[in-house]
Amino acid sequence: MTQETLIKALLEERQLDLDLPQTFNERHLLYRALVNTRPPGNLSAELLSLEADYLKEVNRDQQVVALTDLEPYKITDNLYLWQGDITTLAVDAIVNAANSQMLGCFVPNHACIDNAIHTQAGMALRQHCQQLMAEQGHLEPTGTAKVTPGFHLPAKAIIHTVGPIIQEEVHPHQIQQLSSCYHSCLKAALDHGLDSIAFCCISTGEFRFPKELAAQIAIKTVRLFQAKHPQLTVIFDVFTDEDLAIYQKALNLV
Structure with missing residues (x-):
């Protein structure tokens, strides 16, 4: 019931006259499309409350994974x-x-990680990011990082970084930019008192950075940082079997 009430509220504020789909999963796709395309701002207490109740329901159906559920990679305990x-x-x-606007992905139900994180964190994340960008007054540079709350995610915080976009071939400065993404995120975690950080495969999706090279850069940057800051735990999170094989091979060469 919460799901239907929330979707109706989102449709009403957009003045959209659509019939609700029949199944829970189909309605969730509609909800996701509505929040993906919703501009930041004008979040009423009622809408936030409905969303909070709904995301609790959605998150209950997901298997939350704690650090204690994972096993360290063989080369180190952190x-x-x-x-x-x-x-x-x-x-x-x-x-x-993230992208340089730092507002999330506006493509309905897009498969990128930016879209997934904003959807699961909730609409307040986009509004929070808009406030950060308004204060900054310019687009987010490549290779830097910003920290926001995790909102409805099980993670305490989200560290947003903009990776390099590859057009045809990788240039030396783009290798440095990707390394800077990882270093900036690690430093941001340290500066905010965060002891564990999980990295996605930055820039290897829509931004087309070669996956093998990206993994090598990620591992090298992280290992150099951890050598000075061994208290920081790092998780390389991969989603596909291809990425898993790439990271296993790259880590075995360390």
């Missing part, structure tokens, strides 16, 4: 490799591969 949905990780911070 480095993990895990395959799964990053939005289910109950760690201090997860990393979002």
Whole structure:
């Protein structure tokens, strides 16, 4: 019932006259499309309350994964490799591969991680990001990082970073930019007192950074940082079997 009430409220504020789908999953896709395309702002207490109740219901059906559920990778006790949905990780911070507007993905039901994180965190995340960007007054530069609350995610915080976009070939400065993404996120975690951070495969999706090279850069940057800050636990989160094999191979070369 909460789901239907929430969707009706979202349709009403957009003045959309649509019939509700018959099944829960179909209605969830409509809900997701509505929040994906919803501009930030004008979040009433009633809408936020409805969303909070609904996301609690959705999250109850997901398997939340704690750090204690994972096994460290063999080379060290503070480095993990895990395959799964990053939005289910109950760690201090997860990393979002954002775009320079930092407002999330506006494409309905898009498969990118930016879309998934904003959907599961809730509409307040986009509003929070808009406030950060308004204060900043310009687009987010490539290679930097910003920290927001996790809102409805099991993670305490989200660290947003903008990776390099590859057009045809990788240039040396783009290698440095990707390394900077990882370093900036690690430093942000340390500066905010966050002890564990889970990385997605930054820039390897829509931004087309070669996956093997990206994994090598990620591992090298993280290991150098952890050598100075061994208290920080890092999880490399991969989603596909291909990415898992790439990281396993790259980690075995360390």
